Amino acid sequence: xxxxxFVPLARKWRPRTFEDVVGQAEIVRALKNxxxxxxxxxxxxxxxxxxxxxxxxxxLLAAAINCRASDRPxxxxxxxxxxxxxxxxxxxxxxxxxxxxxxxxxxxARDLIEVVSYAPxxxxxxxxxxxxxxxxxxxxxxxxxxxxxxxxxxxxxILATTERHKIPATILSRCQRFDFRRLTDEEVADRxxxxxxxxxxxxxxxxxxxxxxxERAALxxxxxxxxxxxxxxxxxxxxxVALTDGPVTAxxxxxxxxxxxxxxxxxxxxxxxxxxxxxxxxxxxxxEAAGADPRAALHDLTALxxxxxxxxxxxxxxxxxxxxxxxxxxxxxxxxxxxxxTLLRCLSFLAEADGTLRRSDVPSLVLEVLLLKLAELPRLVxxxxxxxxxxxxPGAIDPVSARGTPAPAPRPSAPSxxxxxxxxxxxxxxxxxxxxxxxxxxxxxxxxxxxxLEPADPEPDxxxxxxxxxREAVDKRNGQLAAVLDDTSISLEGxxxxxxxxxxxxxxxxxxxxxxxxxxxxxxxxxxxxxxGRVAVESAEPAGGDLxxxxxxxxxxxxxxxxxxxxxxxxxxxxxxxxxFGGEIGEVKPDDRKG
Numbered sequence: 001x002x003x004x005x006f007v008p009l010a011r012k013w014r015p016r017t018f019e020d021v022v023g024q025a026e027i028v029r030a031l032k033n034x035x036x037x038x039x040x041x042x043x044x045x046x047x048x049x050x051x052x053x054x055x056x057x058x059x060l061l062a063a064a065i066n067c068r069a070s071d072r073p074x075x076x077x078x079x080x081x082x083x084x085x086x087x088x089x090x091x092x093x094x095x096x097x098x099x100x101x102x103x104x105x106x107x108x109a110r111d112l113i114e115v116v117s118y119a120p121x122x123x124x125x126x127x128x129x130x131x132x133x134x135x136x137x138x139x140x141x142x143x144x145x146x147x148x149x150x151x152x153x154x155x156x157x158i159l160a161t162t163e164r165h166k167i168p169a170t171i172l173s174r175c176q177r178f179d180f181r182r183l184t185d186e187e188v189a190d191r192x193x194x195x196x197x198x199x200x201x202x203x204x205x206x207x208x209x210x211x212x213x214x215e216r217a218a219l220x221x222x223x224x225x226x227x228x229x230x231x232x233x234x235x236x237x238x239x240x241v242a243l244t245d246g247p248v249t250a251x252x253x254x255x256x257x258x259x260x261x262x263x264x265x266x267x268x269x270x271x272x273x274x275x276x277x278x279x280x281x282x283x284x285x286x287x288e289a290a291g292a293d294p295r296a297a298l299h300d301l302t303a304l305x306x307x308x309x310x311x312x313x314x315x316x317x318x319x320x321x322x323x324x325x326x327x328x329x330x331x332x333x334x335x336x337x338x339x340x341x342t343l344l345r346c347l348s349f350l351a352e353a354d355g356t357l358r359r360s361d362v363p364s365l366v367l368e369v370l371l372l373k374l375a376e377l378p379r380l381v382x383x384x385x386x387x388x389x390x391x392x393x394p395g396a397i398d399p400v401s402a403r404g405t406p407a408p409a410p411r412p413s414a415p416s417x418x419x420x421x422x423x424x425x426x427x428x429x430x431x432x433x434x435x436x437x438x439x440x441x442x443x444x445x446x447x448x449x450x451x452x453l454e455p456a457d458p459e460p461d462x463x464x465x466x467x468x469x470x471r472e473a474v475d476k477r478n479g480q481l482a483a484v485l486d487d488t489s490i491s492l493e494g495x496x497x498x499x500x501x502x503x504x505x506x507x508x509x510x511x512x513x514x515x516x517x518x519x520x521x522x523x524x525x526x527x528x529x530x531x532x533g534r535v536a537v538e539s540a541e542p543a544g545g546d547l548x549x550x551x552x553x554x555x556x557x558x559x560x561x562x563x564x565x566x567x568x569x570x571x572x573x574x575x576x577x578x579x580x581f582g583g584e585i586g587e588v589k590p591d592d593r594k595g
Contacts, residue, residue, distance in 0.1 A: 010234040013195050014056055016079045016088055021053050021060070022191050022230055023183040030178070031057065032075035035064045040073065041176045043148050043157040045133075047164035048180030051229030055097075057180075058129045058158040062095040063087040065156065066123035073124070083123050094123040100161075101135040109140035113147050116155050125154050133159040134166035141168050148174045182228030185321060189216070189223040191230055192237055201237075202247040217250040217262075220321045224303065225257050225296075258293030265301050266327045269308075272346070272371055273338050275378040284368040294363035295354065298370075302350040304331065309343045311335035342377050349374060459530045466492050466528055473524035481520055483586045484508065487561065495532040497525050502540035503562055507569070511584070512537045564588040 015021045018028045034040055044061070046054040060077070063084045067077035077084050086092035096115075103112070112128070120126040130136075136144075148157060148171065159175060161167060196203050196219075203218055222240065226233035236256070237248075244252045254261060264286065271279035287297055307320035312335035319328035335343070353370050357363040463469045467490050475482035487508075489500045499521070501508055511517060518535075525533035565588045568574050578584060 008235065009195060009199070009238050010051075010231045013198075013234065014088075015053070015060065017077070018057075018060055018064075018075065021057060023187045024053055024057070024180055027057065027178045027180065031061055031064075035061070035073045035075045038073065040065065040156065042151050042155065043175040044159065045164070045167070045172065045175035045177045046158065046160045046180060047177065048162070049182045049228060050162055051226075051231030051233075052180045052183055053230070054160040054180055055129070055131055057178075058160055059088055059090070059095070061158060062092070062127040062129065062156075065125055065127060066092075066094060068123075087127075092123075094120040094125070095127040095129065097129045097131065100130050100132040103130075104136040104140055106137070106139045106143055109136070109143040113143065116147055116151060119154055125156055127156045127158065129158045129160065131160045132162070134161045134163045138168065141171055145170055145174070183230055184228070185220060185223040187223075188226055188228070188230055188233045189219040189321075192219045192222060192233055195234065195237070196248075201241055204247060204249060216321075218248055218253045221250060221253045221257065224299070224321075258291065258296050260287050260290060260292040260297050260300065262300065262304075262323055262327060265297070265304055266323075266330050268371070269301065269304055269334065270330065272374045273334055273342070273378065275375050277372060277375055280371050280375050281368070284364070284371060287367075288364050294367040295357050298350065298353060298357060298367060302347070305343065305347045305350055307331055308334050308338075309340075309347050312338070312340045312343055338378075345377055346374050460528065463528065467497070469528045470497055470524055473527045474520060477520045477524060478517075480584070480586060481517060484511070484584075486587075487558075495529050496534040496536055497521075497529075499535065499537045500540055501538065503558065504539040505562070505565075506539075509537065509539050560590075561588060564590060 018032055021028050044058075046058060048054055063077040063079070064075055065073045066083045066087065067074050068081040068083045069078035079085070079088065083092065083094075087095045090097050098112070103109075116126070116128070118126075151157065157175075159167075159171075164172075164177075164179075193203070193216075195201075218240070222236045223233055225236055240248045240253055240256050243256055251261075264283070268280065268283035268287075271283055287294075303320050307317075308331050310317040311319065311332055315332075315335070319331050323331070349370065353366070356370075357366050360366045470490065470492075471482060471485060474485060485499065489502055491498050491500070499512065501512075512521070521535045521537075522533075525535045527533075565585055568585055568588050574585070
């Protein structure tokens with residue numbers, strides 16, 4: 001006797017009629033009407049999250065088309081004929097299920113096109129269910145375009161995907177599209193309760209012999225963890241049954257999911273909204289000690305705050321599922337006693353924290369820091385109150401931080417005369433003389449100029465020899481130019497360096513007036529004298545215009561160097577070399593070699 005193989009709940013309780021499909025009433029109605037009115041399209045696209053019934057609906061549509069218990073397509077396939085059984089089990093010869101991830105190349109698309117041309121073997125029409133169709137390559141999509149647009153009369157394509165945005169627009173335009181929605185927690189919990197009843201599983205504690213109490217909190221927790229996927233919910237239910245090997249309680253589900261008890265989370269939320277840092281730290285420590293998954297704790301805490309926000313916005317709204325009457329009453333109290341803006345900020349921070357917990361190596365630390373930040377929200381003062389000039393609670397804001405500058409110290413009063421010795425008073429005390437009226441309080445200007453003042457550059461320190469410092473500044477910027485200035489005399493007059501070319505040299509004067517050279521000379525002057533530093537380049541004039549008299553008073557060595565420089569500059573070979581290398585004559589020395 002062979003043992004019966006175990007079949008997971010997600011496969012065992014897959015819908016076998018359109019009425020069993022959960023949460024997709026509009027799509028089911030449209031498909032049934034299309035079958036009834038014989039308005040079947042040649043290509044369908046089913047898109048939506050995982051585990052919401054896309055492949056199941058595709059199989060049901062194929063069974064409705066080819067059910068042999070009817071002489072035409074029927075919206076209520078029998079589920080018992082050979083065609084229905086094979087289609088619902090995924091092994092029909094005329095309803096082919098193809099995985100897009102393993103049949104996504106051009107060659108496989110060509111094979112599919114060839115198979116499409118053949119007539120069905122047994123059933124009315126040939127149905128091609130392509131799952132995860134977004135995995136097909138772009139070239140394969142291009143190859144399928146013509147077949148999808150004008151397939152043979154006996155062919156129907158049903159494409160299923162979880163990522164519709166990856167499908168080319170040319171394919172989308174050739175299909176009738178149905179978007180499957182994510183299921184609600186209530187829908188998943190109701191389906192789990194139905195499956196538990198049919199399987200004979202006990203959910204909750206047994207009150208009396210032969211009677212059981214269904215513990216809704218356990219099913220709601222499983223549904224919330226499934227995040228809208230019925231297949232995930234049934235898989236988690238399988239795990240919970242295997243974990244307990246008996247009645248499935250909310251505590252067992254919390255242990256399976258690593259989620260904390262809702263009662264402790266309500267207490268933690270109360271500490272956060274009260275701004276009690278010590279209680280928040282204690283609560284996070286207890287969560288960590290209990291081994292609670294930080295992401296599961298964040299998920300449940302977000303659900304509680306979300307329910308509180310809804311209660312604050314609409315007192316008639318329903319509290320979050322899975323809470324006791326005491327917990328729901330506490331949430332209603334939070335909604336009425338906490339400012340709506342604070343609750344909304346809490347919800348915003350919690351909603352954005354899931355990604356941070358995902359990426360963190362220490363998610364428990366991230367959750368602890370997040371809750372401590374949320375505990376500071378009740379102490380914050382809205383900016384609207386500050387702008388409106390509202391009063392602040394003492395100690396809420398540090399006055400130095402609020403104003404940006406410390407309050408000015410009180411001005412000392414005028415020195416008074418030395419006190420006279422007190423005389424004994426006999427009789428009534430004299431009336432105080434009326435003093436001068438108090439000075440009106442001075443108020444600081446509310447606004448200041450918006451144009452910032454340019455900070456003045458600090459003046460350079462004075463140097464003993466400004467001319468030598470100027471030559472050194474030029475040498476740091478351009479050593480070759482500094483060598484040229486060696487043949488000039490430099491003097492300082494006020495804030496102007498006068499560079500005197502003596503004897504006169506038109507070529508050198510022209511060279512020193514070039515923009516690049518002037519820039520170096522001016523920058524060196526500013527470095528030594530500050531922003532007021534200037535440079536003036538002048539050529540020495542012969543005394544009285546007499547060249548002979550000028551030569552008589554000139555330095556013979558300077559005249560000799562200038563004479564050699566002129567000779568070198570007039571030499572054709574030197575000119576060619578200077579033009580070739582882009583150089584200039586720096587220093588000319590006489591050739592003392594003999595022979």
